[in-house]
Amino acid sequence: MSGATHVTAPGPRLYDRAAELAAVARLTAPAGDGGVLFVTGGPGEGRSVLLARAADDFPGPAHRVAAPGHRVPWSGARALFAALAPGAPEARRALRTARGEDGLAAAVSGLLGVLPVLVCLDDLHLWDAHSRAALAAAWRRDRAPGRPGPRWLVSAARHHRLPDVPGAETVRLGRLGPEGARALLLNLCAPPPAPPVVRRLVEEAAGHPGVLVSAVRRLGTARLAGGSPLPEQPVDGAVLTEVYGGFLKHLPADARRLLTVVALAGRTEANRTEASRTEEGRTDAGGREAAHRLPGVAVDAVLGGARAAGVPVEPLDGLVADGLLCRADGLLRFEDPFLGRAVLASAPASRHHGVRRAGAPRPVRTAVALARGERHRADRLGPPAAVRALAPAARGRSHLVRGLAALAGGPVMDAHEALLRAAELLRDRAPAEASDARFLAMEAAWAGGDVAACLAALDCGGDAGGTERDFLDGLGAALTVRLGEARPALARVVARDGAEDDPRLLLRAGSAALVLGDTAAAARIHARALARARAEHRTALLPRVLEHLAYAELRAGRYSRAARTAREGLRAAEPVEQPNTAAHQHAVLALVASVTGDGPAVAEHAGLALGTARPHGLVQAATLAEWALARDELGRGLAAQAAARLVPLVRPGPRGGHFALRMLVVPCFVEAAVASGRTAEARSAAGEYAVWAAQGLDGPAPALLARCRALLAQGEEGEEAAYWFGEAVRRHEGCGNDFERARTLLAYGTWLRRRRRPGAAREPLRDALVTFERAAADGWADHARSELRATGGAVGGTADRTAWGLLTPQQQRIARFAARGATNREIADRLALSPRTVDHHLRGVFARLGIRSRVELPGVAGPDPRAPGQDGGTEAKGLVSSRARRSAGSS
The missing domain is CATH 1.10.8 (Helicase, Ruva Protein; domain 3)
Known part of the structure; x- marks a missing residue:
């Protein structure tokens, strides 16, 4: 069905659809106000026929729009606009100028206006996620009561999760009587x-x-x-x-393969039943029916057969949740018997053979023997040479299974070897699986910090083309420091795979974005991968996706998000037994705790990370954990201990830290080394860091390099340190990492105070304190507070009246109310805030003004410009009046 306005013709005949037609009649009634009707059903049950009948019977304009042939972002929206206003330039402009889901929802509503049109959308489950979200937003938009609006008749597969639309009706097509x-x-x-x-x-x-x-x-x-x-x-x-x-073709590949395993095991039981009936002389219609249906099979047998054949078992929960499979009493069966038989009929013969030859449990193996009795012999696959050629594919899948197991919870370089072997065996026989194996082998080597092993994984894809070729070439060039070649290739990967809905391809694109230093794009792409993995119920893939996303958010300086993602990753990794992924998440949580200054949490998470990382060779996780411990030590004033811990992490070579993290650790090492007198080592590391920072692979690097140079110039005469501190503060603007900016301000303020310039030191120290408090970095906030107090700025009676103008308008209003004696609750009621928000603002005010409590506020609070000569008397009277009313009520 193509997007087109209907022509008058006799409507299609429908049988046993009285309830469904009544629902359509309610939607299309002339006196109705419009709305949304969802029609769900299985393949071939008549969804499209019902939509065609509704469009033909509708007296006004009716439009039928099918799902586009491809699911690139916004492809469905383009098809919808083309059908609603073919050739209309205003429609094309509306689509081009729409931004995001809400913008497109407004554009759709504006295009349709209040016309009583009928829009029939077929196969919503095949539309791209962007367009589905925008349509849902359009359906939720409020309409003026009593005014006719568009009618939406939307069909979707029975397993599709429909959007939550208030007032929408859903009818489910069933079988005919x-x-x-x-x-x-x-x-x-x-x-x-x-x-x-x-x-x-x-x-x-x-x-x-x-x-x-x-x-x-x-x-x-x-x-x-x-x-x-x-x-x-x-x-x-x-x-x-x-x-x-068609329905099976649009299922994820892993889901199709797992359904094949279930169907093969079910056919085993059906054949066994038929054989038993034949031996007993029973060949009635009941026997024939039993042979044509697929009975339930043991869940454990299916899972064992799938793992042995290299078929991922992650989609199982999603297939059950979507109603394609039924799980009860330890058995799995197809909810729709026809679907099970269709899976067997449409699956390639090689897939049947691969399952049989992979050492599956007895129910699956028995299917092979009984199938031979029904003339389903292996010779149907071709000549003997072709049959023998399948053996390497089975071995390749076996290596893939072992590699995945080691990547999840074993020595990571063992995983690399198994996955590399799987990629070689599957290259000519299962290219898609070989591509996955290559990427996983590279991931294993990356986690192990082995550049040579990464390159080996990339080199085994010599026959790859297209986007995968760009990924292999781009990452290989980056690892061998040929950035001019790496950038365009990896940028193409980010652009192409970043627009996909396949979580595996999104992981690849996110990794490319991280290598390019585009942390915002990496976080965005990995967030999309997480959404797709959740939607597809990829329970075994979820921990890996969350690991990638947590690291991307950490690199982007979004520490609270990184912590939240890492905690979810830990919860996801536990039931599927992925301790290696859990170790990485513990390392991320340790680093976040080193930002907030929570020493016990740093020690706990770093210890858990290292407990797995060291025996399994997880160099990346170990480096992150050691870095977190060093940052915590530096924050507690243990500079010498921190420097000693960081020396191995910034050292090049196999005994050093992780190759992709080494430069990121250098600024922390320079700070600790300078403070502990290891200036020569700090200067050498800073020189290497300068070369790396010039490559543009890390947004905050120029600012951190300036900070390193300022720290190294502290002991010299002149104003070189002041110049570099100023440059560091200037370059921090727009980098997006407020925590590192606050550390620079703290170092700058500390240097100014030690140069006996307390007045100049207060402003950077106050800014640092406010940022640390906002980030709940209590340990660093205490350090900044003590430095500020040492300048005299935080001592009672020495408040800085000139700093009042630096407060935000909201802070000034809160400060005026507090200066007049209002409580946090009263201020919150007056300004429609929460008391906690008021307390947060007041702590920022105290830090900015250099005071310790609200008792000192009357001496520094400026006048209210809206009440000349009254100093905000109107608002003050309002507070007093409300307080008096509450007092009177309570008395």
């Missing part, structure tokens, strides 16, 4: 089929309209008339593939 099926069959055939044929087809199709239509189309006139006998299975694999093939 016997009379409805007979009526449909007689309508399809001219002349009418023979009565025995009618009975047989109605029985075989089990009320499924699409199956009935396909079976009739394939049987031919002679068989329908009874002149030729019907085949043993009128509803055979070809019929089911025609009905279900």
